[in-house]
Amino acid sequence: MYAFEIDRPATLADALKALGAEEAQALGGGQTLIPALKARLASPARLVALSGVAEIKGIRTGENGALCIGGGTCHADVAAGAGAYPALAALAARIGDPAVRNRGTIGGSLANNDPSACYPAAVLGSGAVVVTTNRQIAADDFFEGMFTTTLEDSEIITEVRFPVPEVASYQKFEQPASRFALVGVFVAKYAGGVRVAVTGASEEGVFRWSEAEAALSGDFSPGAIEGLRLSGAGMISDLHGSGDYRAHLVAVMTRRAVAAAR
């Protein structure tokens, strides 16, 4: 770790002001950034810790019954408090380990957009809205590939609004070492159709599997997507699995998510 300055604002306004400083970087729960700092892979001159900003924490019910989660809410609080959206609560309960879940935040995870993280699948699979200090961003517009989002510098995720589906499930197949998603599939059935979002698999980061969505919107059963498969091209290929293996797992996990959807 290199030396850096740290601000600990208590309000969103102060946080934004602090982020205006040169070379300032927001620090959420630090579950990605702190290890990067320790390995000297990142060297921000100034960190702005968002953990003291109470107004971006907590879970509430929004318009049309949407489940609204503050960007600074840690995974453990989502696991305990998102009972209105059981699939989301279950996803949060299986991120990392207890230490990670009590520090890591939904806003931090989304802003980082790790291609193997769980939350991007839930946000995209739910068609959630990401609310920032500047604007409201539809999930379909938010993710722009591995570790890239539409967020601008000094823009803070204040809330994520999840429309609550009729049924949903997240099925994660863990990478054996990191226990991140080797493949994770989030399936959510809404009155208007089914959404299927896939994390861990693609070199482009989280994506929607539109063929599966179409098939499942007509017939929400595992059998509806039997035989449907993705190409391994463009899938991540590494020590833990080839692109073909990941493509295969996407189909398996999607079927299992449909079967398990509650």
Next chain:
Amino acid sequence: MPRDGGIGASTKRREDIRFLTGNGNYTDDINLRGQAYVHFLRSDVAHGRLRKVDASAAEAMPGVLRVFTGEDFVEIGGIPCGWQVTDRFGEVMQEPKHPVLAHGKVRHVGDPIAAVVAETRAQARDAAEAIVLDIEELPAVVDMKAALEDGAPKVHDDLTSNLCYDWGFVEENKAAVDEAFGKAAHVTTLELVNNRLIANPMEPRVAVADYNRSTGDYTLYTTSQNPHVIRLLMGAFVLGIPEHKLRVVAPDVGGGFGSKIFHYAEEAFCTFAAKALNRPVKWTSSRSEAFMSDAHGRDHVTRIELALDADNNFTALRTETHANMGAYLSTFAPSIPTWLHGTLMAGNYKTPLIYVNVRAVFTNTVPVDAYRGAGRPEATYQLERVIDKAARELGVDPIALRRQNFITEFPYATPVAVEYDTGDYHATMDKLEEIADLAGFAARRKESEARGRLRGLGVNCYIEACGIAPSNLVGQLGARAGLYESATVRVNATGGITVMTGSHSHGQGHETSFAQVISEMIGIDADQVEIVHGDTANSPMGMGTYGSRSLAVGGSAMVRATEKIINKARKIAAHLMEAAEGDIELKDGRFAVAGTDKSVAWGDVTLAAYVPHNYPLADLEPGLEETAFYDPSNFTYPAGAYACEVEVDPDTGRVTIERFAAADDFGNVVNPMIVSGQVHGGIGQGIGQALLEACAYDEQGQLLTGSYMDYAMPRAGDLPFYQVDHSCQTPCTHNPLGVKGCGEAGAIGSPPSVVNAVVDALRSAGHDITHIDMPLSPSRVWQAMQS
């Protein structure tokens, strides 16, 4: 019923009180006044010519005391190798230089190039980034077979090739073995990889060195399994410090698994720099450094052939192995694929003819050396896999095929130069069949299949050689050290006992189990006995802990010293009671005159030894302290039978261990609870190797598994509850406790049964699969199912 705290009692581990309450004293807990910190700048290329190391900017950085480079060590001895192997043509192995800091070339990612010593750890690290390197990158050799091809880049320019040695064992048997294969009714062949592992003890390596300018004494605190060995290797061969001026302390050590046997460059560096700077110097490995500087384990590529006659008797065995040495020879590296591997190839079977060929190869990777089991897991894995394959090819039951070929008469001289003193392989197999409920497997398979899972059963046997080792024998085999053990038993005036042992405990529970032995011998409470280890200043020259040797060799030394104590105490007691020495009996902590009601307590005798007012001073020295060195006459041969049941998810390839049973014969058992714990830990590491762990390099020699993000360690959820049993006991015939050693058995005995089980599961679904290389990760299993 064992006596409370005596031999056979499951006494709780006294050391756990300090470990579990955070009161251990580990090397990183040691901070000396005025200490400086070292940071090693390590190579990020696998192979390169060091054209220039410019530290001038770094030396000017804040807090920097000095930057050392390979130039500073040109006049200093290199890191020595402790074993010289002679090849099949009678030539000694090629032995490269191993400088403390790289000089001329870097040879693996992680090879230390420079060392910055500064006032703080952060300053040292900052300055290391300011060192300017000019490295001409060279093509790396990673694959062992490619490394032996003509024209392959050479890891060491001054050697003739990347071949360390080409070993044949027993070379004289080769023609007879080949002939037996010619006559065989059936030959089963298997090619396999024993995957490279990284030990990953919970505590990374640490060294703190101190030099006293006024006395010329050095002290090194280090994370070692054998402080005396470090003192000898570093003192005599690297830095030229005589033993009486060098104290090496290995305090509480948080796991070793072999990786802390070896003498490492960082220890020598800190000791050297402490004198050069006249400051204590401390180094604490980061986890990332541990991945690329702790010696790795295993990494064999093997072709094994088993010949059988028409009645399914094993008639001959032939193997060809490539064994990776890495870029340099670590302390015991040459002995692992040879004397700790070839000598075990008979396994539990009476195969009359065996020939083992091992080619040890230098590559641009981290040095490879002993890791829990060290050579014996490699032997067991290939043998027990090829037997399983043979059973399948012949259509016979794999357990029956094993039983048919078991050695049943002891002592048994194998065709690979060792003599098993005792054993009963049918007994452990019988016990296994019982505790694993093998009869119930068919029903369990049916139940799994009803849930859409494939279920497989794998069984294997193992034998290992522990209690290393007879010094005269290993000397003939190339060891540059003796392998006895020592103990000093110091009885205090009021009867308490302090034992200074040369064995080292880094998780094994010696402080508890060794005290139980003394308690049993004298008949006093175990809490009257303190076991002290890990400091060359108070223990006699000892060889340390590895190869499951501590109780069998170190415990035997302690028994011998205690026998001397008892003999002397008996003389004192005889004097006190005015009786004949021959009439004195020791029982329950009292010396009694046989046939009378006269007796004196242990404490009366010990007090007399130190307050010798009424004492036979003309015939006997006062005091009660004895030292013994014990050199074993043979190895010990623990053996057993293991069974694993797995489920395979046919959609994903994911393997889960559903049941695991181990029936071991460790001879006599001092503390059954500790033994079970050792077996549990070993099986955990064995399952880790079989399902999860693999150290991987890319073709350029970059370490792909440099952190826990990619190196998969087993976790509690990956492991089942085990059924372990060690009630089958054929006591070792040649050591005083009749013990064999239990530390490595689990890691040796478990991988074959896991792989056998997965192959069985896949075949149950019609997949024509005979082998999958470890680790059996979901993607590998799925891939195998696709073909």
